[in-house]
Amino acid sequence: MLKRISLFVLTNLLVVTTIIVITSLLGVNRFIYENGIYISELLIFSLVVGFTGSLFSLWISRWMAIQLMGVYIIHPQQPRNNVEQMLVEKVHGLAKKAGLPVMPKVGIYDSPEVNAFATGPSKRRSLVAVSTGLLQHMDEQAIEGVLAHEIAHIANGDMVTMTLLQGIINTFVEFLSRVISFIISKFVREELAHIVYLISYFVFSMVFSLLGILVVFAFSRKREYAADKGGAKLAGKEKMIHALRQLQSSLGWIDNSHAAVSTLKINNQQKHSLFSTLFSTHPSLEERIEYLQTLK
Incomplete structure (x- = not known):
């Protein structure tokens, strides 16, 4: 913080x-x-x-995120292994379901944090990237929930x-x-x-x-609920809740050092307090799970 x-x-x-x-x-x-x-x-x-x-x-934004995070872009026709193949297939499948006009680039960045992010200047020039820590600590259903959340950010035009x-x-x-x-x-x-x-x-x-950033962060927290709702529609509510619960068990692996892309990450909180809420781009995981549980 x-x-x-x-x-x-x-x-x-x-x-x-x-x-x-x-x-x-x-x-x-x-x-x-x-x-x-x-x-x-x-x-x-x-x-x-x-x-x-x-x-x-x-x-x-897309170029900067790739440079700052050291993102490796997966070649969609030539994935190096089954994990990369799985990521490309899931991202492209979710993107088509969300009606995106162009498939996002899919990437992996080397970090122990359990996280993912979406960025890009438009729906036609977007990027979805996941950390190696996320791939190591999450099962396939949770990964799909995370990817659906990020695709929802792109579909909602949150970057713009x-x-x-x-x-x-x-x-x-x-x-x-x-x-x-x-x-x-x-x-x-x-x-x-x-x-x-x-x-x-x-x-x-x-x-x-400083006052303005509080407004931006508050709005960002609202957009997270919308992305969770969109992710639930794309991948299913249970997969979205499952992804957030797995994030809860890995809070010690959240890295906030890359503030430039923290807004559209799946999570950026380590501890929840009144002070941290004001300066956080995300609601607490507990609140997000409770919100999803109310959806029909």
Whole structure:
């Protein structure tokens, strides 16, 4: 948990610092300070800043996941063994059942964690990858449940939805940070106003980003329930529940170090608490099982 929060804070520090440097070089910060706040122009600028990074991240998401996780992509016509053959057949079968227009790439990454994830910029350019730990600790029915959950993420368009939400959050962060910083800068001496504006912008960007990520995580938890429901329709409710129960028995093997793809993993929790829930992209496994049990 601490590692993920630290990584988030560091990432936002780098993003904010980059924005400050670029806007300073382009003269945006001084232009805003010297000419005042023009709401429509600032909103357009905030939209560009807010969505550019999110859309670029979505565009390279499949490639980035492969590089970060060291994913080996299985050749669908030339699997190396029965396990790879089984994965390809199950993913393709579930994808056809879900109505995906193009079969996702199927991959394996070397990790002791019992996990899997889906990513990609669209339903036509998606990836489903499982860990070697999952293949070692789960039986075939549980694996099918996990794969169905990931296919449901793709079919539901969750990668695009999460990106658009993040873009909206980034836009509000950029817009509000600059407006509030500009107002604060008017309450200090003129020679200090510009530096106060920059410092305030940096601080408020971090604060609003932290609040924004809570919104993103809360929405992500809702999407997990939808993916579980979709997985139950594709593979059957019992297989989905069986998969989650097997995850419960392997909580010690969850690795959160790759925060970039943690949102669309099958699970990312080790311990359940009020604090961990706020900063988690997934509901507790107990809550997810209870939800599935209520479905007819």
